[in-house]
Amino acid sequence: xxxxxxxxxxxxxxxxxxxxxxxxxxxxxxxxxxxxxxxxxxxxxxxxxxxxxxxxxxxxxxxxxxxxxxxxxxxxxxxxxxxxxxxxxxxxxxxxxxxxxxxxxxxxxxxxxxxxxxxxxxxxxxxxxxxxxxxxxxxxxxxxxxxxxxxxxxxxxxxxxxxxxxxxxxxx
Ligand code: NI
Numbered sequence: 001x002x003x004x005x006x007x008x009x010x011x012x013x014x015x016x017x018x019x020x021x022x023x024x025x026x027x028x029x030x031x032x033x034x035x036x037x038x039x040x041x042x043x044x045x046x047x048x049x050x051x052x053x054x055x056x057x058x059x060x061x062x063x064x065x066x067x068x069x070x071x072x073x074x075x076x077x078x079x080x081x082x083x084x085x086x087x088x089x090x091x092x093x094x095x096x097x098x099x100x101x102x103x104x105x106x107x108x109x110x111x112x113x114x115x116x117x118x119x120x121x122x123x124x125x126x127x128x129x130x131x132x133x134x135x136x137x138x139x140x141x142x143x144x145x146x147x148x149x150x151x152x153x154x155x156x157x158x159x160x161x162x163x164x165x166x167x168x169x170x171x172x
Pocket of ligand 1: 088089090091131132135
């Protein structure tokens with residue numbers, strides 16, 4: 001297993017709809033293992049394949065105190081309710097916002113052995129799945145915010161990035 005580099009907002013792979021997984025081969029299993037390790041190391045509670053630069057319909061989740069779960073070719077087939085909750089993203093590190101999401105979802109997906117499942121989730125887990133599922137459609141969470149909040153967040157992000165660049169100029 002290896003920790004992979006996490007892509008950041010603005011990178012092309014995060015803006016594209018990811019391609020369906022067709023073959024569950026050794027390479028895909030290696031990718032899943034690497035994604036789990038990358039998520040744990042970050043640390044994060046969910047990670048989508050485009051966040052490690054791979055445009056595939058695949059995401060991993062880690063609920064506190066349970067084994068990681070892998071969803072392949074997930075499809076949200078039902079959504080109900082609406083609530084705001086704080087979210088962050090490993091592709092936009094250090095920034096958080098309150099994001100509206102459905103409170104109950106039904107998802108069709110394959111597990112890492114290719115078996116098909118229908119899953120129903122509520123609240124916190126439903127929120128993580130919707131966030132990661134968005135990554136597979138080329139959507140990052142600021143796009144779920146109203147335009148003023150989004151612009152403020154992205155400005156903060158640019159300022160942080162510029163700050164980082166200046167720091168590295170000073171130290172080199
Ligand atoms: Ni994210």
